[in-house]
Amino acid sequence: MDEQRRHGYGGPPRERGAPGGSGPPWALRWADREPGAGLPWRSTLLLAVFVTVGSGFAARNQPDRESLDALGRALLLLGVALLLLRHRHPVPVVFGTAAITLGYFAAGYPYGPVFLLIAVACYAAIVHGHRRSAWWALGLLWLGHLLFAHWLYAYLPPDGDSAAPWGQEIPVACFVVAILAASEMVRVRREQWAQQRAERAAAERRRADEERLRIARELHDVLAHSISVINVQAGVGLALLDSDPEQARTALTTIKAASKEALGEVRQVLDTLRAPGEAPRTPAPGLDRLPELVDQAASAGLTVETATEGEPVALPPGTDLAAFRIVQEALTNVVRHSGSRAARVVVLYRPGTVELRIDDDGPATGGDAGGGGNGLVGMRERAGALGGTIEAGTRRDGGFRVRAVLPARPKETP
Structure with missing residues (x-):
């Protein structure tokens, strides 16, 4: 202890991250960010490139699905464009993204990075406190996928398609659970960081x-x-x-x-x-x-x-x-x-x-x-x-x- 505090003239030492510990500085800044502080241009642009290019590669490996034409790419870009508003309007974005993804599946386009759109939208909705909306959007998307793959496949592209095996629903279910679990974990941790920041400011x-x-x-x-x-x-x-x-x-x-x-x-x-x-x-x-x-x-x-x-x-x-x-x-x-x-x-x-x-x-x-x-x-x-x-x-x-x-x-x- 320094001389100043031993003689009673200095205030208490400032404890980094007190009280109750803290997260890393970048996480605390992120936890304090307002939902409408700005549009996430950079991450959304990277996502657009990844989804577009990745879907092209996925189409080559799925010849039984419809080829990725202009309409399919437009649906992908529309879903990405909605994600620009995921911090300001997370509820409309998560339902809109789920609807676009269902339309993409109904048109018979190939599976692939399109799942990333709904994953990001659900993540944003959950960490901003709209858990039920994210769950409902994922549930409706999964229900629509079941209808398309097991009952309505004869009326939808591609022609001559047959019912999907039920075994493929296992990885889909794991994907849904993983999205919810990861988003909930981040939401809880974010709230903890925000609370620690508020407690530290009060201290x-x-x-x-x-x-x-x-x-x-x-x-x-x-x-x-x-x-x-x-x-x-x-x-x-x-x-x-x-x-x-x-x-x-x-x-x-x-x-x-x-x-x-x-x-x-x-x-x-x-x-x-x-x-x-x-x-x-x-x-x-x-x-x-x-x-x-x-x-x-x-x-x-x-x-x-x-x-x-x-x-x-x-x-x-x-x-x-x-x-x-x-x-x-x-x-x-x-x-x-x-x-x-x-x-x-x-x-x-x-x-x-x-x-x-x-x-x-x-x-x-x-x-x-x-x-x-x-x-x-x-x-x-x-x-x-x-x-x-x-x-x-x-x-x-x-x-x-x-x-x-x-x-x-x-x-x-x-």
């Missing part, structure tokens, strides 16, 4: 939405915290600009440092967007940077006490980042909305989980130092994405508490 949309929400949370957490510090220090600087220039200078220095850090983190997120395959320049923050949050809160006039209970374990990167952001957002909310100038952060390590408790004594001021009210929503989303929980609300003594429970599996060593 891509879900990944894009998840990535968009993740980036929104990152930007909110970075900007809300830093802007809150800047807002408070700007107010201090303005208030002391005339009476205490040195203190105002300290406030401006804090503003400069907070803005520089915010720009660095924002740039890191934006770099991930520009080059998602590269590792970030700095690792994602975690609970090891909790002292930095304490210092930043102190620069905004907030005193933060920290405590750790239990045996600390190395957290997975996603959990470590989420824990840092939850503490950061909770302290930002204290700066923005609480009248208290003190907060407590407790990290409790328990078997399988890490619990975070961030408390302040209140009361709520109703003030706002930046942000759009999305802090608690973002914290819940972070915890929920990891299978954790968030509780936030007023304590009985009037203070406010944020309590988060996150999974704390020990980080696997490579």
Whole structure:
């Protein structure tokens, strides 16, 4: 796994053909093709050449049948011409082709590649979802062939023809079954490819939405915290600009440092967007940077006490980042909305989980130092994405508490 994903900044790897596997690219493109996207000129032209030339050779080997004259070739070409519309109008084409083939047999012309016309027409009808039409067309063609070969032969060309042996119906039946079986197999496979394509597109949309929400949370957490510090220090600087220039200078220095850090983190997120395959320049923050949050809160006039209970374990990167952001957002909310100038952060390590408790004594001021009210929503989303929980609300003594429970599996060593 690359550095970017280990530190929680990259989206999930794109799995080729997921979910559920996929067919080859050409098959997926074919499965997505609209029935009326275009006329199959090339395949139909090749079919016309094959059927015409092949029927000529078949006529030489069947001297007992009528010779292939202009009418016979016209019937063959008419059947081929119908196949141009097999994707747009598969039902009329399959019945029309069956009728032309029956007319060809009734005229006594030789057997041969003419069967390929009805095979292609039935195949097109079945893969486009018109199974019953294809079955009916093949059934009518077979019934007509039985009538011509065993009962009506005396009234049809060629003259002096006799009844066909019933044994020849076995290969005809096998041909019909083969056409239906092959067409059904292709239809089922095509539907599977189309479903896989749709599932993959839906998965891509879900990944894009998840990535968009993740980036929104990152930007909110970075900007809300830093802007809150800047807002408070700007107010201090303005208030002391005339009476205490040195203190105002300290406030401006804090503003400069907070803005520089915010720009660095924002740039890191934006770099991930520009080059998602590269590792970030700095690792994602975690609970090891909790002292930095304490210092930043102190620069905004907030005193933060920290405590750790239990045996600390190395957290997975996603959990470590989420824990840092939850503490950061909770302290930002204290700066923005609480009248208290003190907060407590407790990290409790328990078997399988890490619990975070961030408390302040209140009361709520109703003030706002930046942000759009999305802090608690973002914290819940972070915890929920990891299978954790968030509780936030007023304590009985009037203070406010944020309590988060996150999974704390020990980080696997490579």
